[in-house]
Structure formats: C-alpha cells, structure tokens
Amino acid sequence: MATFEQQLSRSTPKSETGASHWIRKNLFYSLSSSVFTLIALYFIYLVVPPLANWMFFDATFAQVTNEQCGREGACWSYIIEKSDLFIYGFYPPEEIWRPQLVLALTLSFVFVSKSLKHYAHRVKIIIGLIVIYPIITFFLLYGGFGLKIVETHQWGGLMLTIVVATVGIVASFPIGILLALGRQSKMRVIRLLSVVYIEFIRGVPLITILFMASVVLPLFFKEGMDMDKLLRALIGITLFQSVYIAEVIRGGLQAIPKGQYEAADAMGLSFIQKTGLIILPQALKISIPNIVGSFIALFKDTTLVLIIGLFDILSMVHLTTSDELWLGRSTEGYVFVMIVLWIILYSMSRYSRQLELKYNTEHKK
Known part of the structure; x- marks a missing residue:
C-alpha cells in the first residue's frame, strides 16, 4: 500500500494539465461555450489582422511629410x-526640462517609498510628499524664484x-x-x-x-x-x-x-x-x-x-x-x-x- 508521501509525489495526469486541458475547460466545456468561442475567434480574425497591418506592417514610422506617408497604413x-x-x-520648448524634472522627481519619490521597508520612514516620506511635493511641482511648472513664469x-x-x-x-x-x-x-x-x-x-x-x-x-x-x-x-x-x-x-x-x-x-x-x-x-x-x-x-x-x-x-x-x-x-x-x-x-x-x-x-x- 502506497504511503501518504508517495501519493503526494504522484504526478497529475497529463489529461488534467497543459494547454489542451485549459482550452477544453475554459473555451469548449459545453456546446454554447464552443459556439461563442468560435464566434469570438471569427471576430478576432476579421479585426486583428487588418488592424495589425494598419498599425504596424503598413505603417510609416520614419519622419516624413504627410504626402510621403502611405494611405494604406498609419502615419506615425x-x-x-x-x-x-x-x-x-x-x-515653451526651452522650458520643457521643468515638467521633465517633475516627472523624474515623482518617479524617484515613488521608488524610494517603495524601497523603504520600515513603516515609520515610509509614512514620513508620504507625508512629506503630500505637504512639500505639490509646492515644488507648482513652482517648477508655473515658475518663480528665478524661473520664467x-x-x-x-x-x-x-x-x-x-x-x-x-x-x-x-x-x-x-x-x-x-x-x-x-x-x-x-x-x-x-x-x-x-x-x-x-x-x-x-x-x-x-x-x-x-x-x-x-x-x-x-x-x-x-x-x-x-x-x-x-x-x-x-x-x-x-x-x-x-x-x-x-x-x-x-x-x-x-x-x-x-x-x-x-x-x-x-x-x-x-x-x-x-x-x-x-x-x-x-x-x-x-x-x-x-x-x-x-x-x-x-x-x-x-x-x-x-x-x-x-x-x-x-x-x-x-x-x-x-x-x-x-x-x-x-x-x-x-x-x-x-x-x-x-x-x-x-x-x-x-x-x-x-x-x-x-x-x-x-x-x-
């Protein structure tokens, strides 16, 4: 008689695992689900290939004029x-570095707050963000203190x-x-x-x-x-x-x-x-x-x-x-x-x- 550990170590039957089992369980488990799955696949066939062609394969990514862009694909x-x-x-183009700096500061604050494991330190940073960060953001975007308005x-x-x-x-x-x-x-x-x-x-x-x-x-x-x-x-x-x-x-x-x-x-x-x-x-x-x-x-x-x-x-x-x-x-x-x-x-x-x-x-x- 097999021991309890041996029973646990037995592998699951292949018919109960893998992609084929997932497809049968989620897409073709009944007649109605099979019909809806086939309809959905047909809809995807009608929509996805033309959309992919327009967005990627026939699209223009190079910096060209509107006349040089093809009409069959997107002109990115x-x-x-x-x-x-x-x-x-x-x-102003010469001041774009200011919103870019705001974005960099935001990502830095988020990274630092996520990295800190000590709850008290994280709370202090969050409170600091709530109080100080809006003021810094406003003056960076709007100007003042030497920055152009x-x-x-x-x-x-x-x-x-x-x-x-x-x-x-x-x-x-x-x-x-x-x-x-x-x-x-x-x-x-x-x-x-x-x-x-x-x-x-x-x-x-x-x-x-x-x-x-x-x-x-x-x-x-x-x-x-x-x-x-x-x-x-x-x-x-x-x-x-x-x-x-x-x-x-x-x-x-x-x-x-x-x-x-x-x-x-x-x-x-x-x-x-x-x-x-x-x-x-x-x-x-x-x-x-x-x-x-x-x-x-x-x-x-x-x-x-x-x-x-x-x-x-x-x-x-x-x-x-x-x-x-x-x-x-x-x-x-x-x-x-x-x-x-x-x-x-x-x-x-x-x-x-x-x-x-x-x-x-x-x-x-």
Whole structure:
C-alpha cells in the first residue's frame, strides 16, 4: 500500500494539465461555450489582422511629410512631429526640462517609498510628499524664484490632463471623507448640510459644474480680480468628485459590522480615535475598488475641460490635425490618445488590485 508521501509525489495526469486541458475547460466545456468561442475567434480574425497591418506592417514610422506617408497604413510621423504638443501643450520648448524634472522627481519619490521597508520612514516620506511635493511641482511648472513664469493657458496635452486629474483626486479625497462622515453624523445640522450638498452636486452634470466654475465663480470675487482659468476648473472638478467619493466611502462605512463600533466604545476610545483608528481604515479597505473606479472616471472626465478653453491631450488631436501639413490624420491621433490613456488607467486598475490583495485580512480556509 502506497504511503501518504508517495501519493503526494504522484504526478497529475497529463489529461488534467497543459494547454489542451485549459482550452477544453475554459473555451469548449459545453456546446454554447464552443459556439461563442468560435464566434469570438471569427471576430478576432476579421479585426486583428487588418488592424495589425494598419498599425504596424503598413505603417510609416520614419519622419516624413504627410504626402510621403502611405494611405494604406498609419502615419506615425504625424505623432512624432507633434509629440511635444501632445505631451506638453504650448509649454515653451526651452522650458520643457521643468515638467521633465517633475516627472523624474515623482518617479524617484515613488521608488524610494517603495524601497523603504520600515513603516515609520515610509509614512514620513508620504507625508512629506503630500505637504512639500505639490509646492515644488507648482513652482517648477508655473515658475518663480528665478524661473520664467509660464502661464497656465500655455499648459496642455498629457501634462495638463495629469495635473487636473491628480489635483482633483488628491483634493477631493479628504473632502469626500468629511462629507461621508458628515452624512453619518448624529448632529442634524451637519448631516443636513452634507446631504443637501451631496444631492445637489450629484444631480448636476460635470459639464454644468465646469461652466459654473468658469462663469459664476468669478462673480463672488471683487471687481477686477481675475481668477486663473485652470484654478476655476480644478475647484469645479474637486467639488464634483468629492460627492462621489463621499458616497463610495459611506457605502464602506455601512458595511462595517455594528460590533466594531461597540468594541471601540467599550475600549473607551473617543470619537476621533474610534473613527481614525478603527472605523475609517476598514471602510477605506472595503471601498478600494469603488474609489479607484471613481478616480478612473474622473481621469476620463478631464477631457471636458476643453469647453472652458483648456487643451488636454484629447483636444490636441483636433488642434494638430487643423495644421494644413497634417490634414486627414485624426485617426492616428485618436488611436495614440486611446493607447496612452489606456496604459495610465490600466496601471491604476492594477495598482488598486495590488492594494486589495495587500490589505485583504480575510482568513480563508
């Protein structure tokens, strides 16, 4: 009779492993799945080869003119020629080193924070980034202290998209937390104000909020005071996004068992201690997928800033193809923008998945 160790050492039958087993299990495990698999394969056959030919095999990558580009494939020469506009907008070419330095600093800070294993040191770096990094970034991009002033109307392209999305995400997150806690508050005045604000903003489209921030907001300031157009857009986007973050976090708060509140009260914790140490961390962990989903939606909604005269990466497609030298190349522009945005948003999605796994404290059998 075989021992337990010998039974464990026996290899799995070949019929239960390998590519053929995976194909049978996932693609052809029933008649209906086989039909849908064949339909999907036929659709891929119709779409992928022509698309690959247009994007790669028949495409032009050399720096040539529009007339020299073939009409059968993509003319990526147009993207190469207009790359600075797509990335930096109208930022002065001699000052492009400044946004490049901001990118280098960002990557360095992320690498350092990831490399540190000591939790206390990592927290200090993160707090430093939250407090100091926005100030450094602002003066590098805008200017001052010996640097040439670059007005925000010269910002554009991918740089503007990232700035608007990042500021909107960072600023709306703490406001959303306060609104969620306010809506759960036992104080009627705070709860009523939070509910009114959330329901009002949530019932208005972002495009209307941007128009209000661009047209109505300056009316609250003294006559002759000109508020920066980008700042108005950032305020509108922050106010809009904060209500969705608040509702997401409120859902996480409601998912926490009542026993957690009772245990915190039994330990004699104050409201701030109970909320900051017990309740809120659990609510944020539960809400990670929905929070990241809201951030992704915000990143895509930044394209609406075009309506108030700001040129993000998507609006650069129409602007660059208006050039007589590159007429008729909008398809390449939209495909390029789609690829860039997909890479950024997919990276955010993967990072959120890593956070879910990292903070998953469930004990599985």
